[in-house]
Amino acid sequence: MENHHKDCRHYLPVDVFKGICKRDKENIAADGESCQHFDQIAQCLFCRHFTPSGEFIGQCMGKTEAWPEMIATTCMDFEWEIRKN
């Protein structure tokens, strides 16, 4: 599975299209292919409480909907599932 900059812990989003790499300060595209330093940021998809149920949608804690690529760094309930990449 191809990783994208926007899913990396080192990615700083400027807007929906692009951002800045926190490591080397380069401007990068959100959907650009990641480099060897890719480090998956916490997202619902990688949480043990999240169950995908369709494209761009899933269940959080089995009771409420969430979307898989939502950043979860501020979620107190986030727990890493086995990485899928």
Add this chain to the structure above:
Amino acid sequence: MPANQTISGNVFNLYGNSRSEEIAERPVKKSPSLRAGKLRELYLQAKSSASMEFPYWYTRRWEVLDGEITIVRRAAALKAGFEHLTPTIFPGELLVMGKTRYLRGSYPLPWLSESFFLAAEDELYKQALKDGKISADKVTTMGQGGGNVTHSEGNVISIAGKFGMRKEEMPMLLKTARKWHNKSVDDIGHRYEQMVPGYKEKEAIMRAVICMFDSGYTLPQGREVINYYYPLQYGISGIINICEKAINEVAGAPGMDRLYFYKAVILMLEGVKSWVLNHATEARNMASYEKEGSLQQTEYLEMAERLEWLAENPPRNFHEALQLTWIFHVAVLNEDAISGLSPGRLGQVLFPFWKRDMDRGTLDREKTIELLECMRVKYTCLDCFASMGVVGGVLSGNTFNNLCVGGLKKDGSDASNELEMLILESGMTCDTPQPTLSLLFDEKTHEGFLMQGVECTKIGTGYPAWVNNRTAMEFLMSNFADEGMTIEEARAWSIGGCLETSPGSWMPLELDGKIHWIPGGSAPATSVGVHFISLPKLLEVVLFDGVDQRTGERIFPSHQLKLETYEEVWQAFRQYFSRAVEVLTLTNNIQHDAWRKITPSIVNSMLKPDCLETGKDIGQQGSRFNRTFNVEICGGVNLVNSLASMKLNVFEKQHFSLDKLREAIHANFGYQTAKQSGSFSLMEQKPGNDYREWMKIHKLCLDAPKFGNDNPYVDELFVRWQDFFTGMCSNYKSLYDKPLYACQISVSTHAPMGAVTEATPDGRLCGTTFVDGSVSAYPGTDKNGPYALFNSATCFNHATSQNSQLNMKIHPSAVSGREGSRKFLDLIRSYLRKGAFHIQFNIVDSKMLREAQADPEKYRGLMVRVAGFTQYWVELGKQIQDEVIARTEYQELS
């Protein structure tokens, strides 16, 4: 007349001598600090980006708390939103935090209105699920038209032609919107407003765009001045302590709503606190990427420490005070869809902190300007998420954060200070649309301060706007004395939004044992109520006995008048106008009632005196002053010019009959419509095949007396209109049982309202933009010089209205050099001394605007003044661009 030729025969609408064909540059601008320059460049490259984080967590928490007391439930929802926002910090920032994780971020608020997402549901959903990702390179090359995401591309979906949202968030947007279906302020308000007698007329009025929009669910807050006193004095924990103490006093006692209000404030502040601390954590994270001991690492670590302190405590210095005001500014903006939340007289609020730092030697002028420049970039990053009609048609993408300088102190002495001089300076070194600046002119204002203001206006920023302190105070005393306003308190006023006079109060900031009386807003949103009545469109409906000529729909019952005399026309106009105001007041009252019941303001309420003292939110009239609903109008000068034309041509000289005029209007005087020609001013219009048939009538209409020339014939009609309008508003009451008052600003509504209006009897063509402001002359019709314009503009008492608005476009050569500055100040002063409320300027060569229209990328940073706000040229619609180009350009000031 050949196609494409201007009607007037002139290339430019000009007063003064003709000049060189070369484009005259504006006076040389100063440069920002390296840091602010980089941040501004980052902004210029950034696109408006919407995120679902806040609305997702808000809605999720809201659903869990079904059955809870509404204001507590909402506070818990806001708390969830704040504490889950992903923190981001951009390199070089000295002030941090924003509405979302994106630099120029915003988000939908479906609890206010979800209808425009759901209306587009099929289209958006299909786009969201459509395959066909394109390469990242292709996505990032998109950068045309400023920061607006005008169309969907790659994994980004365009909403309302402005906001980009990631494709993967779209299904959640739609699911969340559906959850609010029949529960939002929009839907519930709509359910009940249908019970208003005359509701069907209201709907017809809206369809005809006689009225621009409902205020209750579009922009329910704003056009007001924030108050930073409580956070600056007590800090977050201090306010929580105040609330906890109050809860002990009110729990179980009569007036139980106070208990829920205080509980709500505590919950909300806990969310804000987490939000601040999350950014502190992120600052430490950012520091970890930097070289050990480097300046950038030190700044991040200092930032972390600063935020950790501010999450609990009041500020210890100017930098912290500025950061804290920004935190609460954004916090208010995150609780509602808001335009025009003004920082007010920020330079006077922060002066005690600044002066102390300067005296201690811990701050200098250069560092102050750098901080103020960073503040300018942060304000410019603000976006307001709303439908296309609101964000484009009314706001032109602007958010109207008006920072005022000058005015008077509590004791009546000149309030301008050294920090405000630097605020003006930073407005020159780092020219950005936000915060826009207004200078509160008073005869006591220091001459050097006024000259600094002139130098800032001269470089073409469009700010400061010049506003008359005494006229505003007279208006305030007329409208707020009943609520206890004194002359002393009237001095604390400021501009809310682009140009709404807003009540303030003096709060006792204690620093090192000394009391400093700082001004701040003390009233809720103004410019709520009847939002923009199109006067030329209403006249059209009068002339055609209640029927909209664009759609053929009947709007009002027949007025039963034959319109055989001018007085009958005037009578019918007043009749329809009054009916429109009546029905719109009632329906908007219901919407605002739904707003205060479903989504009561908590952040803004906490800040506004005297909500914390009384335990009432602003929807329960907890503010010190509460008479803030108004009636806004647009196109007043087109109306009066049209009345003058009809009075002269139809009824007095009888050059043609009213029926013939109606035919001419239907024929658009023989020209193509603006939609057909693609041009929205009279400067470039295409005649149709039969234009000769209507040429004589059109010329008579164009030659009829025009407002702005010191011509008593038309000015007397203007006075008559003003007397009627400013007097009749008080016949209608807000839901708080307070009389309405008049508000006269166009913002950007003169474009869309003009677009749906037929030709008018003043010679204006179908679909072209109306005149801007309220006392500006129609472009190209002011031919007798600035002082004649001023005489017309001040033919009535400006203090009878919340505002008036005059735009002038001046060629840079007319104000060049020190002598030009002096002449310019004399010009401004002469106008304000006539009792005028406001004047603002574009100092620009019209040729530059035409070139910028043809080659926008070359002019990404070009700013112009529209009507109460400055905006990047490239982010304005063509309708407004054409109107600004067509404005009369003054090459001489005498």
